[in-house]
Amino acid sequence: MEDHTHHHSHHAAQSPEPGHEAAAAPASNRTGTATPPIRHHQHESHGSDDDHAVHSHGQHAGHSTAMFKDRFWLTLALSVPVVYFSPMFGHLLGYMPPEFPGSAWIPPVLGTVIFLYGGQPFLKGGLKELKSRTPGMMLLIGMAISVAFAASWATTLGVGGFDLDFWWELALLVAIMLLGHWLEMRALGSAQGALDALAALLPDQAERITETGTETVSVSELRAGDTVLVRSGARMPADGTVVDGQAEFDESMITGESKTVLRAAGDSVVAGTVATDNTVRVQVTAVGDDTALAGIQRLVAEAQASSSKAQALADRAAAFLFYFAAIAGVITFIAWTLLGSVPDAVTRAVTVLVIACPHALGLAIPLVIAISTEQAARAGVLIKNRMALERMRTIDVVLFDKTGTLTKGEPELKDAAALGGTSREELLALAAAVESDSEHPVARAIIRAARERGLELPRATAFTSMTGRGVRATVDRRTIQVGGPALLRELGINEPESLAASTRVWMDRGAAVLHVVEGNRVLGAVSLEDAIRAESQQAISALQSRGIKVAMITGDAHQVAQAVGSELNIDEVFAEVLPADKDKKVAELQARGLKVAMVGDGVNDSPALARAEVGIAIGAGTDVAMESAGVVLAGNDPRAVLSMVDLSRESYRKMWQNLVWATGYNIIAVPLAAGVLAFAGVVLSPAAGAVLMSVSTIVVALNAQLLRRVRLNPAQVR
Numbered sequence: 067m068e069d070h071t072h073h074h075s076h077h078a079a080q081s082p083e084p085g086h087e088a089a090a091a092p093a094s095n096r097t098g099t100a101t102p103p104i105r106h107h108q109h110e111s112h113g114s115d116d117d118h119a120v121h122s123h124g125q126h127a128g129h130s131t132a133m134f135k136d137r138f139w140l141t142l143a144l145s146v147p148v149v150y151f152s153p154m155f156g157h158l159l160g161y162m163p164p165e166f167p168g169s170a171w172i173p174p175v176l177g178t179v180i181f182l183y184g185g186q187p188f189l190k191g192g193l194k195e196l197k198s199r200t201p202g203m204m205l206l207i208g209m210a211i212s213v214a215f216a217a218s219w220a221t222t223l224g225v226g227g228f229d230l231d232f233w234w235e236l237a238l239l240v241a242i243m244l245l246g247h248w249l250e251m252r253a254l255g256s257a258q259g260a261l262d263a264l265a266a267l268l269p270d271q272a273e274r275i276t277e278t279g280t281e282t283v284s285v286s287e288l289r290a291g292d293t294v295l296v297r298s299g300a301r302m303p304a305d306g307t308v309v310d311g312q313a314e315f316d317e318s319m320i321t322g323e324s325k326t327v328l329r330a331a332g333d334s335v336v337a338g339t340v341a342t343d344n345t346v347r348v349q350v351t352a353v354g355d356d357t358a359l360a361g362i363q364r365l366v367a368e369a370q371a372s373s374s375k376a377q378a379l380a381d382r383a384a385a386f387l388f389y390f391a392a393i394a395g396v397i398t399f400i401a402w403t404l405l406g407s408v409p410d411a412v413t414r415a416v417t418v419l420v421i422a423c424p425h426a427l428g429l430a431i432p433l434v435i436a437i438s439t440e441q442a443a444r445a446g447v448l449i450k451n452r453m454a455l456e457r458m459r460t461i462d463v464v465l466f467d468k469t470g471t472l473t474k475g476e477p478e479l480k481d482a483a484a485l486g487g488t489s490r491e492e493l494l495a496l497a498a499a500v501e502s503d504s505e506h507p508v509a510r511a512i513i514r515a516a517r518e519r520g521l522e523l524p525r526a527t528a529f530t531s532m533t534g535r536g537v538r539a540t541v542d543r544r545t546i547q548v549g550g551p552a553l554l555r556e557l558g559i560n561e562p563e564s565l566a567a568s569t570r571v572w573m574d575r576g577a578a579v580l581h582v583v584e585g586n587r588v589l590g591a592v593s594l595e596d597a598i599r600a601e602s603q604q605a606i607s608a609l610q611s612r613g614i615k616v617a618m619i620t621g622d623a624h625q626v627a628q629a630v631g632s633e634l635n636i637d638e639v640f641a642e643v644l645p646a647d648k649d650k651k652v653a654e655l656q657a658r659g660l661k662v663a664m665v666g667d668g669v670n671d672s673p674a675l676a677r678a679e680v681g682i683a684i685g686a687g688t689d690v691a692m693e694s695a696g697v698v699l700a701g702n703d704p705r706a707v708l709s710m711v712d713l714s715r716e717s718y719r720k721m722w723q724n725l726v727w728a729t730g731y732n733i734i735a736v737p738l739a740a741g742v743l744a745f746a747g748v749v750l751s752p753a754a755g756a757v758l759m760s761v762s763t764i765v766v767a768l769n770a771q772l773l774r775r776v777r778l779n780p781a782q783v784r
Contacts (some may be wrong), residue, residue, distance in 0.1 A: 137186075138245050141244055144179060144180050148176045148233055152233055177233040185240050187247070214235060245432075246623070247432070267359060270284065282293055288464060289353065296313075306335055310346065311348050313343055332743045342657070383725050391418060434717050437717075445709045451696030462660040463615040463663070465619055465665065465678070468618050469596060472557065473596040478515075494516050499525070499582070503529040545585065547583045548582055557583065575625060576595070576623050576628075577594060603633075606636065619674070621670065623641065627639050649674050672694040682697040704778045
């Protein structure tokens with residue numbers, strides 16, 4: 067690719083960086099066609115990958131989604147004969163299980179396999195919760211299946227004279243709880259994925275310059291002081307200083323600034339950034355953990371650790387039910403023992419402990435999350451972290467990254483001003499003709515604007531790109547040049563005051579200004595700005611109508627940010643913010659007592675995405691942004707954030723309804739199972755308790771299904 071791929075880097079009057087005169091705004095990814103794609107990594111969601119996030123729900127550490135799925139299907143298959151051959155279940159449905167030699171041993175034998183295999187995660191998790199003194203779902207399940215297992219074996223062996231055949235209930239309880247945990251773990255995101263994606267920005271190898279030429283070495287072999295050759299389209303393998311040559315570097319992953327920046331001898335360059343046009347020699351100054359990219363990795367890791375300590379709603383209910391069931395069981399045993407009936411005391415206590423762990427509670431949250439994530443996916447919203455859904459309803463402020471989120475991340479021609487006898491149409495046609503051989507985003511914006519206006523472009527020949535100054539071509543035997551202030555200085559031309567009146571207004575907005583020049587005469591100028599998405603205003607207004615503030619953060623200059631913020635009526639604007647400061651800005655908002663949802667699309671957004679209560683990545687963004695976020699928007703429509711808010715509020719309402727039903731069932735059923743109304747002849751038998759438990763599960767499942775009625779079409783945002 068020739069120099070013309072970067073010729074607009076210095077067109078405007080503003081400079082985002084001292085010593086580098088650059089166009090003031092149009093933001094876009096300038097890696098160009100030569101940029102190698104970021105490698106994609108597939109990550110299986112393992113509980114151990116995000117111990118903090120999953121710790122609160124069942125100590126999932128070491129348990130993968132696939133493990134829960136496999137155990138569920140095998141347990142379900144084994145549960146069918148256990149249930150069918152259960153005398154208690156047969157009695158409930160009014161049939162007699164078939165009898166043949168050994169048939170009586172089918173429920174206890176298969177039930178034991180289910181207890182040891184399917185129940186293993188809950189037994190181990192329960193022990194961990196017991197040791198850490200944080201009772202929750204795992205301990206509640208483990209207690210229920212252990213009591214059911216012991217009581218059922220006692221009944222099978224005829225020990226103690228009990229009639230507590232809970233094999234079928236044990237089998238179904240384990241199967242349903244495995245299903246619930248499988249559904250839930252599918253909603254978990256992998257925290258490690260963000261760090262892996264960041265590491266993938268570094269090339270595997272580098273070309274190190276030696277006395278006899280060059281050698282290809284692993285990046286890990288580089289040392290400070292080495293000199294490396296970085297070719298056009300390649301990523302920097304380490305931080306360093308340019309010692310020979312010059313090239314336009316795409317540093318958007320680090321700075322958030324979309325324009326490529328010219329780096330020449332003496333300038334610093336950063337690991338992971340891309341030389342978009344020329345080959346340069348760079349002396350390595352920092353490798354490994356000392357690079358800027360490694361610093362971002364540390365920020366992401368720290369932010370993820372700090373934002374994953376919330377406790378799941380179901381666990382709080384499970385902890386309450388554990389204490390409730392344990393105390394009720396003890397009181398029941400003591401009370402019935404004092405009444406003189408030890409077998410009745412054991413029967414009542416066991417019944418209390420078994421039915422205190424309802425299937426409904428195990429499915430209340432996972433079912434809602436599963437249906438919510440499915441509904442969200444239909445609306446182009448991928449829920450990666452189970453807690454993101456719960457947190458979204460509490461958000462006080464949505465912090466949007468500007469480039470690529472509220473804006474398209476590509477320049478758009480906004481205005482044109484012509485001088486003398488040149489019309490605006492002729493000016494734009496000349497500029498587009500000169501730019502017709504360029505593939506630069508700025509050139510494409512000018513050509514697109516001319517075509518949209520139906521202008522016929524004259525033929526241009528002898529195209530030349532002038533690094534840092536602009537482009538030149540011959541149009542109808544006229545030599546026409548298009549460029550920024552650097553071009554005018556080189557030609558020794560002063561901008562006419564009549565034109566400056568327009569260009570000053572444009573530059574105050576942060577627009578990039580390009581002059582069209584013939585010989586030593588300025589024909590006019592055009593302005594280009596990062597195009598604001600048509601949906602952005604609608605999304606912001608809808609958020610504000612829901613009582614949620616909107617803020618914007620960007621690495622662009624203040625005037626660029628203020629112009630966009632004013633046009634979109636944004637509540638607060640943060641401009642010229644570097645990656646570490648983006649993270650700090652989120653923390654600053656949180657320090658004010660605000661709960662933050664961050665929406666971004668670049669590597670530079672990753673620490674902030676991870677730090678926020680909810681990180682939302684635009685799907686068209688980088689691997690790292692998507693891995694750091696708890697939510698990924700498949701498209702670029704910011705209105706999808708509204709879908710998240712509405713879904714979060716509705717799903718949380720369903721969660722509460724399900725939990726109220728599940729725990730309410732216990733509050734009523736447990737005392738009845740304990741025999742508090744025995745004096746009036748009202749006693750809840752183990753079989754009746756099991757039936758009520760199943761009814762409770764059905765109610766919870768049907769209520770969760772009502773979430774499918776929620777409409778999440780961004781185009782219908784109000």
